[in-house]
Amino acid sequence: MKLRSTLNRACAVLAVGLSCASAAQAEDAAIKGDPQAARSKVSMCIGCHGIQGYKASFPEVYHVPKIAGQNAEYIVTALQDYATGARTFPSMEAIAQSLSPQDMADLAAYYSSLK
Numbered sequence: 547m548k549l550r551s552t553l554n555r556a557c558a559v560l561a562v563g564l565s566c567a568s569a570a571q572a573e574d575a576a577i578k579g580d581p582q583a584a585r586s587k588v589s590m591c592i593g594c595h596g597i598q599g600y601k602a603s604f605p606e607v608y609h610v611p612k613i614a615g616q617n618a619e620y621i622v623t624a625l626q627d628y629a630t631g632a633r634t635f636p637s638m639e640a641i642a643q644s645l646s647p648q649d650m651a652d653l654a655a656y657y658s659s660l661k
């Protein structure tokens with residue numbers, strides 16, 4: 547009997563601990579982008595959106611929008627829209643789905659900081 551109530555209490559503590567963890571994650575919802583952290587991630591984008599600092603690449607293959615200097619919120623929204631399928635373009639959908647919210651924020655911070 548005694549052991550059982552001790553166990554129950556332990557579970558309650560554990561459950562509180564878990565819900566604390568998810569509350570902390572929710573607070574992170576407004577993720578801050580870090581342009582430095584994006585430097586290791588842009589290699590995925592450079593082939594199509596231009597070499598670091600360049601604005602266009604391979605316009606002769608197909609039109610790729612210029613994202614350097616674009617507004618950060620616009621970039622995050624565009625990536626989220628590709629990830630959810632609200633906006634469709636095969637290659638961008640595949641890439642956006644592979645990005646975490648933090649990746650999107652970092653890439654947006656990086657590209658918006660380019661002139």
Ligand code: HEC
Pocket residue numbers: 587588590591592593594595608609610611612613620621622624625633634635637638641653
């Ligand atoms: C395979 C080529 C390719 C790669 C790789 C690629 N993109 Fe794109 N991206 C495109 C094309 C083409 C479009 C335009 C699609 C459309 O018309 O919706 C686009 C559109 C976008 C847009 C929307 C731009 C606008 O003006 O609305 C953003 C933002 C973007 N890409 C970000 C990225 C990021 C960040 C990466 C790297 C993680 C990346 N892309 C990798 C080809 C690519």
